[in-house]
Amino acid sequence: MRTFQIAIVGAGVIGQTLAITLARLGFSVLLIEQRPLMTDMPSQEDAWRERCVALNLESQQLLKQCGVNWDRLGPFCQNYSKMQVWDADSTASIDFLATELYLESLGCILPTSALSVCLSDCLQAYPNICILAPHCVQTYRMNADSVTVCCEKTEHTVQLVVAAEGVRSQLRELFGFQMQTWDYQQASVVATIQVTQGDAHCAYQQFQGVEGPIALLPLPKPNWYSLVWSTTPAHATVLCAMERADFAQALKQVTMGFFGDITCLTEPKQHPLVMQHTKEYFRERCVLVGDSAHSVHPLAGLGMNLGLKDVKVLATVLSVAKQQQRDLADSAVLKQYHQSRYPEVWEVIAFLEVIKRSFSSGHPVMRQLRELGLGFVAKQPWLKKQFMKVAIGIVSG
Ligand SMILES: Cc1cc2nc3c(=O)[nH]c(=O)nc-3n(C[C@H](O)[C@H](O)[C@H](O)COP(=O)(O)OP(=O)(O)OC[C@H]3O[C@@H](n4cnc5c(N)ncnc54)[C@H](O)[C@@H]3O)c2cc1C
Incomplete structure (x- = not known):
C-alpha cells in the first residue's frame, strides 16, 4: 500500500x-475530495454564470508558479485596472487606479470553475499526488508519531492531515478546533x-447604508458583470424570490441608473x-x-x-521542516504557521468590520465622517497606495 x-x-x-505546491516541494500527498474533480472545461458563458472571484496579484503569482495554464485560463479572466468606490448616502467616493502603483492591473476576475479545471490538470502532472x-x-485515529485518516473502505496513515473543506469543515469539528464567530447579519x-x-x-463597489455593499466585477464579455449584492437576510430572500426582470429593475433603482439598463x-x-476564525491553526x-x-x-x-496566502505560508514552513528532517506535525513547526496567519487574518477581519460598520450606519454624523474619511484618503497619495497594496497583496511579507 x-x-x-x-x-x-x-x-x-x-x-x-x-x-500542487507541496508536491513541487517533493512531499507525497494524498488529496481526498467528496465530489468528483471537475475535469471538463465549461464554455466561457457557462463559467461566467457561476461563482466568479477577484484574485489579487499575489494569488495569481502563486497559481502561475503551480503551473496553472494561463493561456487556457486567460480567456476566462478579466483584468481590472480601476476600482471605483462610493457611498449611496453621501457624496463620499474614491477611485483606485493601477497606474498609481505603476501597475497594469489591480487584479483579475475569474470563474472558480475554470480555475478548478486548470488546477486539476496540474495535479495530473505530479506522480507524488494521489487523488x-x-x-x-469518516474519522481519524491518533498514533504515537502519525495520524490515520479513516475513509469508508480505506485507511491512510500520514504525518499531517490538512482540512481544506471550506466553511463547514467536518475534520475541524472532529479535531475539536474552537472558532471565534459572529453573524454579519447580511447575506x-x-x-x-x-x-x-x-x-x-x-x-x-457602492455602499448602501444598512443594507450593505453592492459590488460589480467586470467579466471579459462586454458589459457583463458578476454581481455580489450584500444586504439584510430578509431583503436577500425577497430579492431571490423576484422575477429576474424585477430584480434587474430593483438593482437599477438602488444604483440610481448609474449602470444604465440592467438585464439579469x-x-x-x-x-x-458569517465571520468565522479559528482560535488555533493547528491541533495535534x-x-x-x-x-x-x-x-x-x-x-x-x-x-x-x-486562503492562497495560507497555502504559501504553510508550504514554506513545511518545506523548512522537511529540510531539517523534523516531524511535520512538530508543534514548533506548525506554531510558525499559526503565528504568521492568525494576526494577519485578524487584521483583515478587523479592517472589514470597520468598513462594514462605518458604511452601514445611517447616522448623520457617521455619514459626514465617511465623507471626510474617504475624502482624506483620496487626497493622501501615500495612504491611498497603502490601501491598494493591501488589497492586491503586495504589502505583507
Ligand atoms: C458571495 C461571495 C463572494 C466572494 N468573492 C470573493 C472574491 O471576489 N475574492 C476572493 O478572494 N474570495 C471571495 N469569496 C470567498 C471565496 O469564495 C472562498 O474563500 C473560497 O472559495 C474558499 O475556498 P476553499 O477551497 O477553502 O473552500 P471551498 O471552495 O468551499 O472548497 C472546499 C472543498 O472541500 C470539499 N469538501 C468539503 N467537505 C469535505 C469532506 N468532508 N471530505 C472531502 N471533501 C470535502 C468540497 O466539496 C469542496 O470541493 C467570496 C465568497 C462569497 C460567499
Whole structure:
C-alpha cells in the first residue's frame, strides 16, 4: 500500500493549490475530495454564470508558479485596472487606479470553475499526488508519531492531515478546533448581469447604508458583470424570490441608473455571511487552511486570497521542516504557521468590520465622517497606495 506524508481533505481551489505546491516541494500527498474533480472545461458563458472571484496579484503569482495554464485560463479572466468606490448616502467616493502603483492591473476576475479545471490538470502532472475522489473521511485515529485518516473502505496513515473543506469543515469539528464567530447579519445575493453603461476594466463597489455593499466585477464579455449584492437576510430572500426582470429593475433603482439598463442573466442565489476564525491553526496533527480556518465578508473580495496566502505560508514552513528532517506535525513547526496567519487574518477581519460598520450606519454624523474619511484618503497619495497594496497583496511579507 502507498504511504503519504500529508493528506489534504477537500479539493476546492485551496486544497488543490496546496497539493500542487507541496508536491513541487517533493512531499507525497494524498488529496481526498467528496465530489468528483471537475475535469471538463465549461464554455466561457457557462463559467461566467457561476461563482466568479477577484484574485489579487499575489494569488495569481502563486497559481502561475503551480503551473496553472494561463493561456487556457486567460480567456476566462478579466483584468481590472480601476476600482471605483462610493457611498449611496453621501457624496463620499474614491477611485483606485493601477497606474498609481505603476501597475497594469489591480487584479483579475475569474470563474472558480475554470480555475478548478486548470488546477486539476496540474495535479495530473505530479506522480507524488494521489487523488481519492469522490471519497469522504469518516474519522481519524491518533498514533504515537502519525495520524490515520479513516475513509469508508480505506485507511491512510500520514504525518499531517490538512482540512481544506471550506466553511463547514467536518475534520475541524472532529479535531475539536474552537472558532471565534459572529453573524454579519447580511447575506450576499450573487448573479451575473448585463448593463448598458460600464467600464470593462473597472470593479465597482457602492455602499448602501444598512443594507450593505453592492459590488460589480467586470467579466471579459462586454458589459457583463458578476454581481455580489450584500444586504439584510430578509431583503436577500425577497430579492431571490423576484422575477429576474424585477430584480434587474430593483438593482437599477438602488444604483440610481448609474449602470444604465440592467438585464439579469442568471437566477440570483443567496449566500449567508458569517465571520468565522479559528482560535488555533493547528491541533495535534491537523492543520486548517482556507475557509476551514476563516471566512470573511466578501466586501473586499479577500476570502480566497487569504486562503492562497495560507497555502504559501504553510508550504514554506513545511518545506523548512522537511529540510531539517523534523516531524511535520512538530508543534514548533506548525506554531510558525499559526503565528504568521492568525494576526494577519485578524487584521483583515478587523479592517472589514470597520468598513462594514462605518458604511452601514445611517447616522448623520457617521455619514459626514465617511465623507471626510474617504475624502482624506483620496487626497493622501501615500495612504491611498497603502490601501491598494493591501488589497492586491503586495504589502505583507
Ligand atoms: C458571495 C461571495 C463572494 C466572494 N468573492 C470573493 C472574491 O471576489 N475574492 C476572493 O478572494 N474570495 C471571495 N469569496 C470567498 C471565496 O469564495 C472562498 O474563500 C473560497 O472559495 C474558499 O475556498 P476553499 O477551497 O477553502 O473552500 P471551498 O471552495 O468551499 O472548497 C472546499 C472543498 O472541500 C470539499 N469538501 C468539503 N467537505 C469535505 C469532506 N468532508 N471530505 C472531502 N471533501 C470535502 C468540497 O466539496 C469542496 O470541493 C467570496 C465568497 C462569497 C460567499
